[in-house]
Amino acid sequence: MSDKVPVTVLTGYLGAGKTTLLNRILSEPHGRKYAVIVNEFGEIGIDNDLVVGADEEVFEMNNGCVCCTVRGDLVRIIDGLMRRKGKFDAIIVETTGLADPAPVAQTFFMDDNVGRKAKLDAVVTVADAKWLNERLKDAPEAKNQIAFADVILLNKTDLVAPDELSEVEARIRGINPYAKLHRTERCKVALPEVLGRNAFDLDRILEIEPEFLGDGGHHHHEHDDAHEHDHDDHHHHGGGLKHYHDEEIQSVSLKTERPLDPDKFFPWVQQLVQTEGPSILRCKGILSLKNDDARFVFQGVHMILDGDHQRPWQQGEKRESRIVFIGRNLPEDRIREGFAGCAA
Amino acid sequence: MSVTDTRADIPSVAERTRPLKAEAPVVAAHFLGQTAIFVLGEEALLFLPPAGEARTIPVHDGAILASAAEASRIVTGGDDGKVVATDAEGKSVTLASDAKHRWIDHVAVGPAGAVAWSAGREAFVRAAKGAERTLAVPSTAGGLAFAPKGLRLAVAHYNGVTLWFVNAKSEPDVLQWKGSHLGARMSPDGRFLITSMQEPALHGWRLADRKDMRMSGYSARVRSFAFTAGGKWLATSGSNQLVLWPFQGKDGPMGKTPRILAPAQPQIEVVACHPKQEVVAAGYADGLVLLVRIEDGAEVLARKGAGAPIAALAWSASGAALAFGAEDGAAGVIDLG
Numbered sequence: 281m282s283d284k285v286p287v288t289v290l291t292g293y294l295g296a297g298k299t300t301l302l303n304r305i306l307s308e309p310h311g312r313k314y315a316v317i318v319n320e321f322g323e324i325g326i327d328n329d330l331v332v333g334a335d336e337e338v339f340e341m342n343n344g345c346v347c348c349t350v351r352g353d354l355v356r357i358i359d360g361l362m363r364r365k366g367k368f369d370a371i372i373v374e375t376t377g378l379a380d381p382a383p384v385a386q387t388f389f390m391d392d393n394v395g396r397k398a399k400l401d402a403v404v405t406v407a408d409a410k411w412l413n414e415r416l417k418d419a420p421e422a423k424n425q426i427a428f429a430d431v432i433l434l435n436k437t438d439l440v441a442p443d444e445l446s447e448v449e450a451r452i453r454g455i456n457p458y459a460k461l462h463r464t465e466r467c468k469v470a471l472p473e474v475l476g477r478n479a480f481d482l483d484r485i486l487e488i489e490p491e492f493l494g495d496g497g498h499h500h501h502e503h504d505d506a507h508e509h510d511h512d513d514h515h516h517h518g519g520g521l522k523h524y525h526d527e528e529i530q531s532v533s534l535k536t537e538r539p540l541d542p543d544k545f546f547p548w549v550q551q552l553v554q555t556e557g558p559s560i561l562r563c564k565g566i567l568s569l570k571n572d573d574a575r576f577v578f579q580g581v582h583m584i585l586d587g588d589h590q591r592p593w594q595q596g597e598k599r600e601s602r603i604v605f606i607g608r609n610l611p612e613d614r615i616r617e618g619f620a621g622c623a624a
Numbered sequence: 625m626s627v628t629d630t631r632a633d634i635p636s637v638a639e640r641t642r643p644l645k646a647e648a649p650v651v652a653a654h655f656l657g658q659t660a661i662f663v664l665g666e667e668a669l670l671f672l673p674p675a676g677e678a679r680t681i682p683v684h685d686g687a688i689l690a691s692a693a694e695a696s697r698i699v700t701g702g703d704d705g706k707v708v709a710t711d712a713e714g715k716s717v718t719l720a721s722d723a724k725h726r727w728i729d730h731v732a733v734g735p736a737g738a739v740a741w742s743a744g745r746e747a748f749v750r751a752a753k754g755a756e757r758t759l760a761v762p763s764t765a766g767g768l769a770f771a772p773k774g775l776r777l778a779v780a781h782y783n784g785v786t787l788w789f790v791n792a793k794s795e796p797d798v799l800q801w802k803g804s805h806l807g808a809r810m811s812p813d814g815r816f817l818i819t820s821m822q823e824p825a826l827h828g829w830r831l832a833d834r835k836d837m838r839m840s841g842y843s844a845r846v847r848s849f850a851f852t853a854g855g856k857w858l859a860t861s862g863s864n865q866l867v868l869w870p871f872q873g874k875d876g877p878m879g880k881t882p883r884i885l886a887p888a889q890p891q892i893e894v895v896a897c898h899p900k901q902e903v904v905a906a907g908y909a910d911g912l913v914l915l916v917r918i919e920d921g922a923e924v925l926a927r928k929g930a931g932a933p934i935a936a937l938a939w940s941a942s943g944a945a946l947a948f949g950a951e952d953g954a955a956g957v958i959d960l961g
Contacts, residue, residue: 332703332727335744337763339782342803342823350822352782352804353764360703360727363651363665363687391822392844 284399285362287371288475289384292406293415293422294377297435301406301467301474302326302374308471315361315368317354319376330368332357336376338383341390347558347582349383350390362397370475371398378421381405381428382561385581388480402477405429405459406467410439412448416455416526426452427529427561427606429459430479438465446522454524456606457490457531458564482588485577488533488564488602529561532612534603534619539570541624548618549578549585557583559610565603568593570624631914636925643956644678646670650949653938654693656712660947660957661698662936663691669698671714672947672957681714690741694733695941699741701728707741720748720756732777734770738790740777742768747779749790759788759796767807772814780805780819785829787817799829801836807847812855816876820846824862826869830876837878839869848894852902857883857918859895859904864888866895866906866916885921886914890929896937896946905946907934913948926958 292298306314306328315330337352354373361371373384381403388400405425408415412434415422426432432452437445445463452461462469478484545567553560560582567576578587593599605615644662650670652663662670666687672678684702691700697709705722719739722728726743733739737752742765750756763782770777775790784800785808804822811818818828824842826849829835839860846862851871858869858877865887869877886892890909897904902918905926912929916922927934932952939946944961 335764337782339763339804339822340802342821342825350804352766352822355804355806355822356729356764356766357727360687360689360729363649363689364703365649365665367666393847 284397285365285369285371286401286476286478287358287373287388287398288401288477289381289403290372290374290406291379291381291403291425291429292377292433293408293412293419293425295411296377296406296408297433297467298374298377298406299326300435301404301433301469302372304467304469305372305471305475310471312370313368315364315371317357317371317373319374319379330361330364332361334373336379338380345557345583347382348386348390348584350387351383354384354387355391355394358394358398365397370401378419380421380424382424382581385428385480386584389581389584389586400480401475402430402479403428404431404433404474406433406435407448407452409434409436409445409448409463413451416451423455423526423529424561426455426459427608429456430477431474432456432459432461433464433467433469433474434461435464435467437463450522450524451526453490454526455529455531458488458604458606460491480579482577482579482586482590485564485566485579485590488566488604490533529606529608530610530612531604531606532610532615534605534616535600536619536623537568537598537600538623539568539572539599540601540622542569542572544624545569545622548622552615552618553580553583553585556607556611560605560607562607563603563605565601566590567601567603568599630928631912631923631925634923634925637915637958637960638925638927640959641927641956642672642959643954644670644672646949646953646955647680649951649953650936650955651688652691653936653947653949653955654691654698655938655940655945655947656693656696656698658940658945659712660938660940660945661693661710662947662949662955663688663698663700664953669700669710669714670955672955674945679714681710681716683708683710683716689727689729690731692731692733693938694737699731699733699739701731701741703727705743707731707739709739719750730765730768732768732770734775734777735773736775738770738775740768740770742779745781747777747788749775749777749788751775751790757790759786761786766805767819769808769810769817771810772812778808778810778817780808785817785819787831799834801827801829803827806845807849809849809851809858811858811871811876812851812853816871818849818858820849826858826860828876830878835878837876839877839882841882842867844891848892850895850897850904852897852904852918853900854902857897857902857904859897859906861892861895861906864891864908866892866904868904868918883918885918886916886923888912888914888929890933893933894935894937896939899939899941899943901943903943905937905939905948907937907948909933911950911954913937913946915946927956 842862910929911931913927936949
């Protein structure tokens with residue numbers, strides 16, 4: 281459908297195993313060729329034909345919004361790489377351990393030249409099972425990377441005891457209940473779990489449900505409760521995760537079966553991301569709009585929103601609107617109140 | 625006036641095209657004498673002499689990231705870390721190799737055979753006779769432009785432009801403006817310096833008093849902009865119409881509205897100004913190429929729009945030929961003599 285080159289962003293705190301994952305991706309016999317954009321160029325050997333060193337230059341846009349940032353080096357490098365289109369099938373961007381994934385993601389929405397030629401596939405975060413708990417306490421970057429992720433590899437599981445592992449997984453879920461999570465040793469994961477995810481593709485927003493992984497498999501858990509993170513029913517999800525509430529980063533999940541009034545909803549959500557953009561890391565929604573037989577889907581990064589009609593509501597499909605915001609110190613009551621006022 | 629893309633009712637010179645199909649995307653075009661030279665995305669230049677076959681001249685081992693031409697040679701920068709000069713016979717010499725094998729992001733040619741290039745946060749200048757000089761800038765250089773006279777280079781970067789008198793002992797002058805500056809041009813009279821921004825806008829300075837000017841209203845990042853032959857107008861891409869900013873007065877475009885010509889459905893990707901007349905060639909995202917006379921907005925069809933975006937346009941020195949190239953490798957030279 282699209283000849284845009286998919287771009288996977290690998291994040292993770294120092295030493296978590298990003299380079300291990302990268303080398304695994306590059307060395308498996310998949311027949312695909314990757315262009316790799318790395319930082320800390322030259323420190324660790326990467327065996328690939330196309331490796332580009334980047335500087336992680338985060339540039340503010342001149343539009344009065346402090347959270348509207350792009351990675352200037354990516355604007356330049358992707359333009360350069362596209363001259364060699366045909367020499368590779370996909371691009372992997374490895375960020376430094378201290379990097380904020382948001383400017384990387386925003387580059388694909390803010391720069392029309394990058395957006396025309398490349399598309400963001402997913403943000404994959406590698407987390408160190410042994411040290412993540414510590415980093416979540418002392419490194420805001422580590423927490424950001426977890427909150428922003430579409431896919432999380434909880435790596436080095438062989439170095440921790442089972443209860444420690446459940447503990448760290450519960451901590452991750454307290455921050456980001458929506459990412460796909462895989463427990464790995466030496467980043468051993470089937471590559472389709474990290475590549476070709478289309479996590480930023482509006483057509484692929486199928487459902488918005490928290491992900492719980494307990495017994496090593498994907499286990500969807502149906503919630504009837506509109507409040508995802510502050511409810512009291514501490515189910516034993518699969519392996520029996522504890523339920524943590526992160527002090528700083530939360531997800532706010534909204535749900536309603538009443539159709540939304542587009543003339544109320546869109547101004548409200550625009551206003552919300554305008555004022556709360558710096559605290560909203562990501563958002564995603566499926567909307568049932570008044571007098572509209574098509575599902576409307578949207579997603580966003582900070583104050584950038586991207587949305588479109590997706591497909592008609594199917595027969596027998598429950599027409600309800602679901603939205604999730606993941607962010608830092610979100611004004612949950614105000615968000616719920618505002619959303620409630622958007623019903624038709 | 626109705627907006628049409630077929631331009632069926634305007635005069636056409638499209639039938640005077642000598643077409644060519646390059647094996648790689650065309651990223652820029654130049655003329656050396658009567659020979660059209662297409663810069664390909666990877667490795668090579670494609671020479672099309674007025675008589676005789678096209679031939680491919682390999683110049684880089686990888687992508688060609690930047691090019692600039694003067695009367696007798698084309699200077700290119702590649703992701704192989706090399707700066708290469710190629711003459712009209714197709715003879716290439718390597719002018720510089722980056723010690724760290726960094727990408728050569730930008731090149732520029734200046735008065736009296738001076739050449740500039742940049743790699744990351746360093747800009748380099750080499751005069752025809754003289755040593756190589758280096759300037760460190762605060763962030764990766766976004767564009768280079770020589771002043772029309774004297775050995776003076778403008779280096780665009782994040783939050784402004786550094787103006788460097790290459791042979792002066794004094795510290796370089798910094799013109800500040802918030803945001804990422806991605807391309808630079810100096811007006812032919814040397815009075816104005818213009819940059820394109822990461823946002824869909826241009827910024828400018830009147831150098832005499834450092835007065836800022838902002839040119840906005842675009843739908844996309846302005847990736848191509850050029851002054852007309854006499855320097856009266858600045859022609860710009862970034863919109864689905866040809867936006868021309870007036871520079872004839874002492875205040876330049878300050879407080880003035882641009883002239884808007886040649887509207888179409890697709891966006892303008894590239895502009896190139898005629899070397900003598902106030903005529904602009906505009907290349908659109910659907911492959912359309914129009915020649916537009918600024919005085920009355922009269923249009924001539926140079927290429928029908930049906931294909932990949934135009935990526936390169938160049939006039940020969942006399943204005944008797946126009947070369948075009950597209951992202952899919954389609955190219956050609958139109959005889960206007």
